[in-house]
Amino acid sequence: MIEDIINMIFNGTLNGAVLSLIALGYSLVYGVGGIMNLAHGAYFMLAGYLLLWGLPIFPDFLILSVIFAIVIVTIIGGLTYILLIKPLQDSHVGVVLVTFGLAFAIEQFVLIFYGTDSIAISDYVLFSGTTEVLGYSMANQFIFFIIMSIVIVSLFALFISKSKLGKSIRAVSQDREAAVLMGINANRVLLYTVMISAFLAALGASLYLPGAALSGPSMAWTYLTSSFAVIILGGMGSLVGSVVGGYAVGFITSFTSIFIPNGPSWAHVVPLIVIIIVLVIRPQGLFGKKEIK
């Protein structure tokens, strides 16, 4: 029983750590530019597969693979903005369709090379082995990841509130026209925002996926749906909301997995149920507002 509870707490925190990182980037882009980048899950997945691809290429300097994966995904994020999002920014349907197409293209691209099987990339694990707490063993890599996730989120919060770019991002999210009047290049800020969000996704992937294994290119959609649920719960455009929502959804999922009969099956449905319940009870989510806070 205790084992189950520790299991639930640990996995809940783990899920929360992953989801909050992914949702943070997603929510950021939405809050600043009103853009829903459906390719966001694909960024996360692509980073993982780039790590896999780098294995035979940099066998002794795996850190190069990691840097390579993160840089490539960030650049793809930037390209997404320049080539696809910006020209279509007047049409909501257009942006959604085009990012959807991109997400699909990335998924199919990875599918061609790697198929749908689960592949482990444990060569990248920095802290192998497990720690036992009250009878439940936790992978050390995951403990490391949770700590790093908290560090990254805190650094990001610092960045957003103190740095010049961070302040520009907040300004554009509050009132784009006023920001432009103040001399901020909103276009450039949006570009950086999309790149930062891709960067966060890739970073999260490099730390989490080595411990978790790549479960097929379609995992991009799983993470996308889950982060959507997180954002609806936390409130669109709210960074605090993404983090809080991320942990909330993470815990609900792990609770369902362990304590509800047929748990793991129902765990798949959790994001959807969260979405429906939030929309019915409090559509703006917990911290919902268009501004970034």
Added chain:
Amino acid sequence: MLKKEFQEKFTGFPNYLKSWVKTFTGGLTLFVLLSLLILPFLSQNQNFTHVFLRQFTLAMIFAIFAASWDLLTGISGQISFGHAIFFGIAGYICAYLISYQHYPIWVALIIGALGAVLFGLIIGIPCLRLKGPYLALGTLAFSLVLLKLFLMGSLADIFFGSEGISALPKISDDPVVEYLSLLILMIITFITIIQISKSKFGTILKSIRDDETGADASGINTTRFKVYAFMLSALFAGIAGSCYALFATSVNPTGNFGAVISFYAILMASLGGLTTIRGSALGAFFFVFLEYSLIIAGAELYVNLIFALILILVVRFSEHGILKPILERIKDVWDVLLGR
């Protein structure tokens, strides 16, 4: 008064038809339809009928599906990325009724479609709160969750697990009869959807698409009409879904519920143009034959990637689809030929 209107329409129909054929699009459509009608009788070759002709049948199934998506997204403005739900559910219900309950084919087909309508209602209601990209993601989430439910975990076993149901009968063992039944279904679907789009109901849907607040302010019950749009779209998607189950003679989670299916609907309708219904048919035929050619050329793996790239290009450069520009070019050539 309604009866008199109807009577007028009825008696005036031959004249309407005559003037319609004389217009460019009317004549072209008639030409295409007549060619489609004659097509199956052109060759007795087994390869032709069983393989090539069936590609047309498949294209027609997807044309119906794409048109149903277009009705919901292009005309009512409710972006749906989970259209596979209606397609898959209808297919599964149809398959279940035929295999396990021994219903006759056409009855099962219709009940499958009605099941899809029920889902249209179930999904339409929570989605009332969502707009634009949120709606797209919400419907996507729905379809993915449903896919997972059917595919994995212990609950999936209730729903026939990852293997689904197989050994279903076809609409008819003769591919020509199959083809003609679908041709008739497709024509009926398209006429219905086009008429809906031109009717008062359609105008209301378009007003909701263009300016929901304005429509609300004009006293239109947007909630009700949005749900109607979902249900109507689900009906046609369900018809397509049941037909597909009968075409492929089996149903399984990935093949009927996969995100790929929703992608196909979006892809085909967007190619032709979001608001043109006929464009969905063009898109469906284009992509089914593109896939067929790619498979023959041995590039089966690349099919969906190429499709995705085409979608990106089409939406990026020609957001209103390529049907209208192409028709305009053809019309210009036609005019030149006729010396105008």
